[in-house]
Amino acid sequence: SQFLEKIVPVHRSAHQIGNKIPGAARFNDMPAVGYTIDPTLFKCETLRIHFETLGEFTKGQTVVDPKHFVEDAQNVNVAMKVDSEKLVKLWMDGIKSYS
Numbered sequence: 001s002q003f004l005e006k007i008v009p010v011h012r013s014a015h016q017i018g019n020k021i022p023g024a025a026r027f028n029d030m031p032a033v034g035y036t037i038d039p040t041l042f043k044c045e046t047l048r049i050h051f052e053t054l055g056e057f058t059k060g061q062t063v064v065d066p067k068h069f070v071e072d073a074q075n076v077n078v079a080m081k082v083d084s085e086k087l088v089k090l091w092m093d094g095i096k097s098y099s
Helices: 003-012 031-038 083-095
Strands: 044-050 062-064 074-082
Touching: 031 044, 031 074, 031 083
Parallel strands: none
Antiparallel strands: 044 062, 044 074
C-alpha cells in the first residue's frame, strides 16, 4: 500500500543500527498488538520471569526461571508459537485500511 511505501523507509533507517539483516524493517510491536486483537493466534505458556539488571546471572536480559531460584520472579504468559500467516494477514488488513 502507499502507506507502507511511505513509512517503511523511515522505519528501516530508524532501526538500521543493530539490524542483522541489511535493509530489513522490523515491526516489533506487531505481535503485541496482534495478541491484543486475537490471542488465539498465539500458544502461550505461563513462566516465571526475572528481569536481570544487576549482572548476577546475565548482562541485562530477561531470564526464564523454571526452578524458582529468584523469589521475586513474576508469572508471565510467554508466546511460544504464533500463527505467523494469520498474524501477517491481520496486520496487512489493518494497514490496507489506511490506503
